[in-house]
Amino acid sequence: MSGWFPFHGGLKTVRHKTESNQQPIRSAALPKHVTVPLRQHIGAIAKPVVQVGERVLKGQMIGQPDGYVSAAVHAPTSGVVAAVDQQAVPHPSGLPDWCVTIESDGEDRWIEREPVDYRRLHPSALRNVLRSAGIVGLGGAAFPSAVKLNLSGHCERLDTLILNGAECEPWITCDDRLMRERAAEIIAGLRVMAQLLEPREVLIGIEDDKPEAIAAMAAACAGSGYAVRPVPARYPSGSVKQLVKLLTGKETPVDGLPVDAGVQCFNVATAYTVHRAIDRGEPVLSRIVTVTGHIRQPQNLEVLLGTSVAELIAQSGGYRDGVRRLIMGGPLMGFALHDDRVPVTKATNCILAASAAELAPEQPVMPCIRCGACADACPAELLPQQLYWHARAKEFDKAQDYHLFSCIECGCCSYVCPSRIPLVQYYRYAKNEIWALEKEKEKAELARQRHQARLERLEREKREREAKLRQKAPPRPAATAEKSPIEDAVARAKASAPPPETAVVTDSRDS
């Protein structure tokens, strides 16, 4: 079986792969300092475990995972912690976030590295090793991999484990080069994942415009039972749900995850970091970044996390004249950076310096003519023209009726829209508004509960006070046991007035 199951819509785009995929991966120069964000993953921010002035070694944990969905962060090189504070990070919002800045001592000295014999390890112990090695999805989402390597609660037995080497976005070639040059290491990491998930089959999906990568991966798979499956080069084949469909024919349920359909999917670069963590005892300290576009020397660099983007550009010959936009990620789903002085993170697969020639020309936005080109292109099989209509009119409930949250923001609709409407922007806006409304509702609900609780507490305290007053009035026989028999008798006579049961009942209710 070597066919595929086509998904609806998608795009044939200009590829722009050869600019950067012709020469081997180079190691970037050791930076003078690295600024390592503590949040490089989806989930809770890592807790800093180093102090300013502390000496750290390469590979030493500097941020500890906080909770189940979180990931560790490590010192990419040896040196001294210069700061633990908020710094500019690559995020669409442009807001700063907590980072650990390390002044490199130039020695790049490792901690003690301990390879793990994963075959003998209990699955949960193995997952913990991966968690503390800071392994997250390197395809762009940066979801903590240990969580995805645990099937409990999703399905009994995994049908298919997919390794995603599609790399469908134009310009990006970091996975292509990684597969060409380090296929054996990727497969070694894949073995660890396969041991944890015990899938019935293991498939590796690679777009058919990467024949060298396909050949290298197929050679590395020889004898393993894993199958390399070329898929047609059609954006967004590398999107998880679309790749799962391409390779297995299964559709991820609307409100679910691929694992609910019995499939789990990881990026090839993630498998590579698993191999490094297990077989060499090295946590995630670096990644391959495609530096390309309107610069003098496009290439793939192996970069320490926390290295400034500006430094990568400098090492790639610098900007050529006329760079208009700096994009982290691909041209279709990446986001524009405000500034090149931000660090590379685990999610940074590409830095694209775009000139006017690469960018969409600025055209006036025309009214929607309902031509439906967007619906023809939508891989989620939505009606983008209707979603747009409702998002624009702020009819968010209707937008949800049209499955707004199935939108993967791939940008196909905007790409084909003759009216040049920034459709994805409208969907992001609608989603954010809905989330904000829900938070608002939650807050209101919380406030209501708090108010209710306060009323109940006041009521209870009032009752308690009354009960105590009543208790004081009739002293208990036990309390007066040591008094004289006369006083005792007097007290007993007094006590007979109010019924003592009431007090007792109140007591028991309060306890």
Added chain:
Amino acid sequence: MRFRTMTSPHVLGATSVGLVMRRVLYAMVPGITALVWFFGWGVLVNLVLATAVALLAEAALLAARGKPLAPHLNDYSAVVTAWLLAVALPPLAPWWMTVIGVLSAIVVAKHLYGGLGYNPFNPAMIGYVVLLVSFPREMSAWLIPHGLDRPHAMTLLETLRAIFAGGLPERFAPDGLTGATPLDVLRTKLGLGLGVTEIRNSPVFGMVAGSGWEWAASGFLAGGLWLVYTRTAAWQIPAGMLGSLAVISTIFYGIDPQRYAPPWFHLWSGAAIFGAFFIATDPVTASTTPRGRLIYGAGIGLLVYLIRSFGGYPDGVAFAVLLMNIAAPTIDLYTQPRVFGARRG
């Protein structure tokens, strides 16, 4: 270094509303060529006049509404409306009829409803219906298809005089130039109790559906198929419309071939093919879901047949399209496609 930011996607395909509209214009060229060949210069004069009036009206209304002129005049939507209407007009229609039709389309049907993208009704068909209802005699005075090469064809000058000054050249007998369309003839003579076979022996019917007419229809079919091939027009609409027209006309033809015209006649005559590929496919006023478009098209085909066979007008494409325009939002509501990952069935 600092940069300006924008949201993704950062690259866009090479397309525009102007491109889509220009494709519609290109696709009309073969059909229009056939019309000019069989019906003379009047077709071209109408086209030029309608285009000029449409652009002027568009510019005036855009200015009045405070909209930027350049992007909207460059989108060619007004030209498409003008051409769709002009093609539907009799070739010697007096100039003021064309002007009234175009103004009804651009000013009333388009801009008073909010301009491009907001009009609930097909503007060209509103213009056409206004004329059909107001000037039924002039609207049915079609030229007898002769061909420009015939000695008795009107010259360009004679045509211009006829359109702008009124009156036909004296060298033609009044009934030698204009006459009823095949659909009109069929309708009138069926009313007189004649059988279809007998009626269709008249030379006006040509090979399939009227000499001249069938060539124009074939030209529009070629252009229409190209529109579908380039995905400028949704295939479901012409498929639904011509499909339902074929099915229902076959049924009635099967019941009584002497009272009902054969399906090929219905498909190839009047505005059926032109309407299916060029008018019904106006995306703004049509249904927008894939299944909805089939239903929308089928509804038009059904209405066209009913109006032609049982209604008060010889052809019914304009009314059928306008009636289905009303139904389009409701059709869309009930024909939402299954989204990726939703359960089938």
